[in-house]
Amino acid sequence: MTLTVKDLTVSRGGIAVLEGVNFTLTPGRALILRGPNGIGKTTMLRTVAGLQPPMTGRVDAPEESIAYAAHSDGLKAMLSVEENLRFWASVFGQVEIDNAVQAFDLIELMPRLAGTLSAGQKRRLGLARLLVTGRPIWILDEPTVSLDKQSVSRFADAVRDHLSGGGSALIATHIDLGLEGDVLDVGVFKATGQYADPSGFDESFL
Numbered sequence: 001m002t003l004t005v006k007d008l009t010v011s012r013g014g015i016a017v018l019e020g021v022n023f024t025l026t027p028g029r030a031l032i033l034r035g036p037n038g039i040g041k042t043t044m045l046r047t048v049a050g051l052q053p054p055m056t057g058r059v060d061a062p063e064e065s066i067a068y069a070a071h072s073d074g075l076k077a078m079l080s081v082e083e084n085l086r087f088w089a090s091v092f093g094q095v096e097i098d099n100a101v102q103a104f105d106l107i108e109l110m111p112r113l114a115g116t117l118s119a120g121q122k123r124r125l126g127l128a129r130l131l132v133t134g135r136p137i138w139i140l141d142e143p144t145v146s147l148d149k150q151s152v153s154r155f156a157d158a159v160r161d162h163l164s165g166g167g168s169a170l171i172a173t174h175i176d177l178g179l180e181g182d183v184l185d186v187g188v189f190k191a192t193g194q195y196a197d198p199s200g201f202d203e204s205f206l
């Protein structure tokens, strides 16, 4: 399943932040997004994931092929780790959670309420949810925030497994994950003119 981005302009608060973005992400590949704070990586990822509309241009991906993991983990605090994973799997029509538990070393945390986890443990659970979606295209925004060295390495292994199984990943990260992949410096797409979104849509409320 290939993701294609064509002549994309993305905006925050009605202002274009990146324009003329083009790339193709094919099965088995990772594309690492780089760029300074505030350049528009999150905005681009949200647009590619379909969480906000493009200002101009297109994102082509097969329906229901994208799983998105953002800064906020969005876990259900009053459900256990196991219940969170089972709930998330059921949302995506899946039942299998064992791979996710193993990949992120969650077995001992399974009975714990998600709300009682440390920041890094929450992040591990948030990332484990990607595996239970069964979706091939992962879009990840700073996935390693709060993770210790060992968990970063586990995460990189999970991405490698995903790629070797024919999945793909678009990742904004400031650290070197040791993954083989193409690097896209989004700074070159910095919008030159600041113009209001003609739709008047302010996605900042989403």
Ligand SMILES: Nc1ncnc2c1ncn2[C@@H]1O[C@H](COP(=O)(O)OP(=O)(O)OP(=O)(O)O)[C@@H](O)[C@H]1O
Residues within 6 Å of the ligand: 012, 013, 017, 035, 036, 037, 038, 039, 040, 041, 042, 043, 044, 203, 204, 205
């Ligand atoms: N809700 C919002 N309304 C208006 N502007 C916003 C909003 N959220 C972010 N911005 C601005 O949009 C621009 C792009 O922000 P974005 O979060 O996409 O950058 P980023 O490259 O992901 O940054 P970082 O590396 O710090 O995470 C920034 O200038 C930011 O201040």
